[in-house]
Amino acid sequence: MKIAANGIAINYALKGPTGAPVITLSHSLATTLAMWDAQVKDLASRYRVLRYDTRGHGGTDAPAGPYTLEQLAEDARALLAALGIAKTHFVGLSLGGMIGQTLALKSPALLASLTLCDTSSRVPPEARPTWDERIRTAETQGMEPHVEPTLGRWFTPAFRETRPEVVERVRAMIRATSPAGYVGCCHAIAALDLTDRLGAIKIPTLIIVGEDDPGTPVAASQAIRERIPGSELVVLKAASHLSNIEQADAFTRALTAFLARVSR
Numbered sequence: 001m002k003i004a005a006n007g008i009a010i011n012y013a014l015k016g017p018t019g020a021p022v023i024t025l026s027h028s029l030a031t032t033l034a035m036w037d038a039q040v041k042d043l044a045s046r047y048r049v050l051r052y053d054t055r056g057h058g059g060t061d062a063p064a065g066p067y068t069l070e071q072l073a074e075d076a077r078a079l080l081a082a083l084g085i086a087k088t089h090f091v092g093l094s095l096g097g098m099i100g101q102t103l104a105l106k107s108p109a110l111l112a113s114l115t116l117c118d119t120s121s122r123v124p125p126e127a128r129p130t131w132d133e134r135i136r137t138a139e140t141q142g143m144e145p146h147v148e149p150t151l152g153r154w155f156t157p158a159f160r161e162t163r164p165e166v167v168e169r170v171r172a173m174i175r176a177t178s179p180a181g182y183v184g185c186c187h188a189i190a191a192l193d194l195t196d197r198l199g200a201i202k203i204p205t206l207i208i209v210g211e212d213d214p215g216t217p218v219a220a221s222q223a224i225r226e227r228i229p230g231s232e233l234v235v236l237k238a239a240s241h242l243s244n245i246e247q248a249d250a251f252t253r254a255l256t257a258f259l260a261r262v263s264r
Contacts, residue, residue, distance in 0.1 A: 002059065005078035006071075011059030012052035012079065016044035021112065021263065022088040023047040026076065026096030028118075028242065029185050030143070030150060030177045031170065032058035035093070038248035042256060050088070052079055054095065056181020065184025072188055073102040077110060086110075089259060093117040093244060094216060095185060101194050101224075104201045113204045113262045115255060118213050118241050120220040121195040121227070131190035138179045138186070146182075147174050153215050154241040166245060198227035205231035206258040208251060210239030232258065 002009045013033055023043055027035040033051035043049045053060035055067060055075050076099060080088060089112050092100035097119025104114050123131070137145050151160065151171060160167050205228045209221040218235055225233040234254045239247040 003079065003082050005082045006075045008055060008061035008063065008075070010052055010055075010061075010075065010079050012050060012083075014048065014050055014083075015040060016046075016048040018048065020046065020048045022050055022085050023259070024050045024052075024076070024080070024085075024088045024090050026052070026090070026092035026099050027054060027057070028094035028096060029189065030057070030146070030174045030182055031242075032173055034058075034169075034173065035242070036244065039244060039252050039255070042252050046256075047089070047259070050080075050083070050085070052076070054099070054181075054185065056178055056184045062178035062181035062184070064180055066187030067184035069098055069102045069188045069192065070106070072099045072185070073106055076103055077107050080110065087112050089113045089115070089262075091115040091117065091255065092119065094119050094241065095189060098189065098192055098194075101198065101201070104203055104205075105194070105197055108201070108203060111203050113206070113259065114201065115206045115208065115258065116221075116224060117208045117251075118210055118216050118221075118243050119224075120192065120216045121198055121224050123190055123192045128190055131186050135183050135186045135190075138182045142179050143175055143177050143182065147171055150174050155246055156212050156238060156240045158238070159240070159246050170242065170245070195223060195227065198224060199229065201228045204258075204262040206255070207231055207233045208243060208254055209233070209235055210241060210243035210246065211235050211237050212239060213241045213243070215241050
């Protein structure tokens with residue numbers, strides 16, 4: 001389904017009992033709302049699950065960038081307003097987690113809880129050339145050169161070997177990503193610098209990270225844990241960047257246990 005919000009048409013999916021607490025799922029760079037398929041079945045029995053395609057991804061509009069994290073957070077806020085949702089649990093992975101942090105700082109009253117997965121609160125200056133190169137490659141060659149290197153960062157070798165059908169679905173998402181949308185969001189990520197502001201987040205917060213995540217390593221999650229008062233950290237073994245896919249059951253157990261605690 002699509003709805004107009006913040007000047008673009010946003011593609012979204014809603015599943016679960018009408019009137020149940022809402023949980024909003026925000027995906028990573030170069031995927032779509034389908035990234036959360038493994039979580040929806042469990043969550044939708046107890047929650048009203050909202051998934052949406054980030055600006056520049058999937059079925060959502062991909063206007064020319066660059067984009068900013070504030071703009072992406074406003075997209076989420078405007079989507080919730082357009083759907084008449086006044087309060088939500090928010091779960092974001094990677095770019096989705098950066099959007100979640102920005103939203104928590106900008107519109108804290110909107111969030112019942114915050115779950116930050118395989119994400120970071122700061123991109124250091126020395127990492128900027130990496131993002132510049134990814135932008136140049138997408139602008140000049142499209143998404144194809146990004147496909148296999150991205151999969152190498154996102155899944156452990158063991159998972160890529162034993163679950164090729166899952167990896168293939170993610171490969172298709174990366175390949176189908178709009179280069180303009182990818183570039184726009186890369187600019188937003190490259191400007192990430194929220195670490196020193198995280199102490200202002202008072203919302204119940206869970207942090208989940210794959211033990212083998214090379215892009216947003218455990219240390220990045222520990223830095224967030226140290227700064228958000230009362231936050232909890234769960235490290236998933238045998239998982240890389242897309243920990244919600246690679247260790248779907250363990251991820252969902254950690255998330256649902258947290259949501260049950262904060263909902264009491």
